[in-house]
Amino acid sequence: MTLEILTSDILSPVRHGFFSRRGGASSGIFSGLNCGYGSSDQTEAVTVNRQRVAAAMEVESDALVGVHQVHSPTVLTVDAPINGEKPKADAVVTATPGLALTILTADCQPVLFADPDANVIGAAHAGWRGALDGVLEATLDAMEALGAQRQNTVAVIGPTISQGAYEVGPDFLDEFAADSPDNLRFFANGSGDRLQFDLPAFGLHKLRQAGVGQAEWTRHCTYSDPDRFYSYRRSTHAKEADYGRLISAIKL
Secondary structure, rough: OOOOEEHHHHHHEEEEEEEEOOOOOEEEHHHHHHOOOOOOOOOHHHHHHHHHHHHHOOHHHHHHOOOOOOOOOEEEOHHHHOOOOOOEOEEEEEEEOOOEEEEEEEEEEEEEEEEOOOEEEEEEEEEEHHHHHHHHHHHHHHHHHHOOOHHHHHEEEEOOOHHHHHOOOOHHHHHHHHHOHHHHHHHHOOOOOOOEEEEHHHHHHHHHHHHOOEEEEEEEEOOOOOOOOOHHHHHHOOOOOOOOOEEEEEOH
């Protein structure tokens, strides 16, 4: 099966892709294009999957640049491939051609950024914690330090968990309300004391509030489409031992 690569018109002509799980070498619960070495999948299968992604991005495998994601607002600026242990961060930016910036997700938001005029790109991992703590704004700041202008920058949120699948408790709501009462609009009532949180709407709000030129969500829900996407929450509900990681990439 060939790879399925989701793209956005507003990121064109910059090469990018939100890769679904289709077209990979992994099997079992990881069936498809699992690109996470942090999973318990066979290392050889993950390596083959990442080689296929590199080929689609027209780079060598070592030019797939990623970080050790820890749900932080930390951004790494790179100008060369990362050798050895990956730094802990949740976003990466560059103005160097030939590097494919990558993010791994399984419900959290993968966000790809580009200012094509300035030749600066970025990629961020924005779960609820990272988005609340400012990883999206920090990515824009780091891009500006490389010469980008945020009013010329476009940002696209790829496949992520949608509001209908994202049930949370009252303590979760309290964290967002403490940050800003305006955040309450991203919650809908669920059953009992449960609430439904709209992560991509919150991500778009944060991007637009930060002054990005254009922002959109591809409108793909990871939880609701098991044939195409991995989902940490769906795997947890199914009591599966582990879950695959989707990869998103962008390069100059």
